[in-house]
Amino acid sequence: MNLRLINLSKIFYSIRGKIKAVNNVNLEIQAGEFFVILGPSGCGKSTLLNLIAGLEKPTSGEIYFGENLIASKEKNVFIPPKDRNIAMVFQNYALYPHLSVFENIAFPLKIQKMDKDKIKKEVEKVAEMLNIKDLLTARPAELSGGQKQRVAIARALVRKPSVFLLDEPLSNLDAQLRISARAEIKSLQKELGITTIYVTHDQVEAMSLGKRIAVMRDGKIEQVGTPEELYKNPKNIFIAQFIGRIPMNLFVVDVVEDKSSAYGLIKDLKIKIPDEKRHLIKDKKIVIGIRPEDLFINPEKADYVFLGETKLVESWGREKLIYVKFGEYNFKILSKDEIFEKKIKIGFNQKNLYFFENIESRNQICMGLTIS
Numbered sequence: 627m628n629l630r631l632i633n634l635s636k637i638f639y640s641i642r643g644k645i646k647a648v649n650n651v652n653l654e655i656q657a658g659e660f661f662v663i664l665g666p667s668g669c670g671k672s673t674l675l676n677l678i679a680g681l682e683k684p685t686s687g688e689i690y691f692g693e694n695l696i697a698s699k700e701k702n703v704f705i706p707p708k709d710r711n712i713a714m715v716f717q718n719y720a721l722y723p724h725l726s727v728f729e730n731i732a733f734p735l736k737i738q739k740m741d742k743d744k745i746k747k748e749v750e751k752v753a754e755m756l757n758i759k760d761l762l763t764a765r766p767a768e769l770s771g772g773q774k775q776r777v778a779i780a781r782a783l784v785r786k787p788s789v790f791l792l793d794e795p796l797s798n799l800d801a802q803l804r805i806s807a808r809a810e811i812k813s814l815q816k817e818l819g820i821t822t823i824y825v826t827h828d829q830v831e832a833m834s835l836g837k838r839i840a841v842m843r844d845g846k847i848e849q850v851g852t853p854e855e856l857y858k859n860p861k862n863i864f865i866a867q868f869i870g871r872i873p874m875n876l877f878v879v880d881v882v883e884d885k886s887s888a889y890g891l892i893k894d895l896k897i898k899i900p901d902e903k904r905h906l907i908k909d910k911k912i913v914i915g916i917r918p919e920d921l922f923i924n925p926e927k928a929d930y931v932f933l934g935e936t937k938l939v940e941s942w943g944r945e946k947l948i949y950v951k952f953g954e955y956n957f958k959i960l961s962k963d964e965i966f967e968k969k970i971k972i973g974f975n976q977k978n979l980y981f982f983e984n985i986e987s988r989n990q991i992c993m994g995l996t997i998s
C-alpha cells in the first residue's frame with residue numbers, strides 16, 4: 627500500500643512556545659518501499675512517524691493510505707491507530723514483562739480474538755522467521771537486547787500489517803549487533819514486501835537500509851532521494867555534511883572574476899567555478915566542498931595540487947583519517963596511503979568539487995556545524 631502525506635503539519639504549544647515539529651511535509655511512499663526518515667535529534671522524525679501511526683493528530687494537512695483518507699483536521703477525519711493496520715516498533719521495544727515471549731507475540735492476535743490453534747501456528751511461523759523459536763517460553767527479562775528487539779519485531783509482524791513503522795529500533799544495541807540486526811531487517815522486509823518507514827539519526831544506517839531517504843531538519847524535508855543521489859547531489863550544505871561517512875570539507879571562499887570565468891580562492895589555489903554554478907556566488911563569496919575520500923596523497927596527476935601540513939593521523943585499520951592544514955584551511959583526508967612526511971602533497975579534481983551558496987553556510991555556522 628502506498629502512503630501520501632499532503633501539506634502535513636504538527637504544531638505543539640508548550641512552555642517553550644510554539645514548536646513546529648512537522649512543518650508542511652509532502653511525501654509519497656511507494657507500496658512495498660523501504661523508506662527511511664533521517665535527521666538530527668529533535669528535527670521531528672518521531673512526530674512524523676506518530677502522525678502516520680495515528681498516535682498524534684495533525685494540526686493541518688492530510689494523510690492517505692492508498693486511496694483512503696485516514697487523517698485530516700480540515701475534513702474532520704481521523705482513523706484511530708487500531709484501524710490503520712499498521713505495526714510499530716520502538717527504541718525501547720515496549721514488551722510486556724509479565725508475559726512470556728510467546729504471549730508477547732500472540733498479544734495482538736488475542737485482541738483480534740483469533741482462534742487459539744491459529745494463534746499458535748502464526749506465532750511459531752514468525753518466531754521461526756526471526757530465529758527465536760527456542761525463546762518462546764522465556765520472559766523478556768531473560769533476553770539480551772538483540773533478542774528483545776527480535777521479539778518486538780515478531781510481535782509487530784505477526785498481524786501482517788500493511789505498513790511497518792520502526793522508530794530507531796536498533797539504538798539500544800551494540801555496534802556489532804546493530805550491523806547484523808540491520809541486515810536481518812533489510813532481508814525480512816524484502817521477503818515480506820511490506821511498506822516500511824524507518825526513522826533514524828544515523829546516516830550509515832539510513833544509507834544501508836533505505837531504498838529512498840528523506841532528510842529532515844527543523845520539521846521540514848530538506849531532500850528526498852536514493853542514498854546515491856543524496857551522496858552525489860546534496861541539495862545544500864546541511865545534506866552535504868550529514869550524508870557521507872565523514873562530513874564533507876567545506877570552505878567559505880572569496881571569489882575573483884575575470885571577463886569569462888569565476889574562481890574561488892583556497893589560499894593560492896584558484897578553483898574554477900563552473901558557469902552553471904556561478905549563480906551561487908553571493909557578495910563575492912561561495913562555499914566549496916570536497917569529500918575526504920576525494921583528496922589524494924602524492925597524486926601522479928590532479929587538477930589541483932597543494933602542499934599541506936599534517937596535524938593528526940587517526941588509524942582506521944586499512945584507512946587513515948588525516949587532518950591537514952593549508953594556510954588557514956583545515957582539510958580532512960581519508961586515505962589508504964602511509965604518511966611519512968610532515969609536509970605532504972595533496973591533490974583533488976574538478977569533477978569532485980561541490981559548490982553551495984554562502985547564505986546557507988551562515989545558517990550552518992549558527993547550527994554549530996564546523997566550516998573552515
Ligand code: ATP
Nearest residue numbers: 638640645647666667668669670671672673674827
Ligand atoms: P529524536 O531523534 O531525539 O527522538 P526527533 O527528530 O524524533 O528527535 P521529535 O521527537 O519528533 O524529534 O520532536 C520534534 C520537536 O517537537 C522537538 O523540538 C520536541 O521537543 C518537540 N515535541 C515533541 N513532542 C512534543 C510534545 N508532546 N509537546 C511539546 N513538544 C514536543
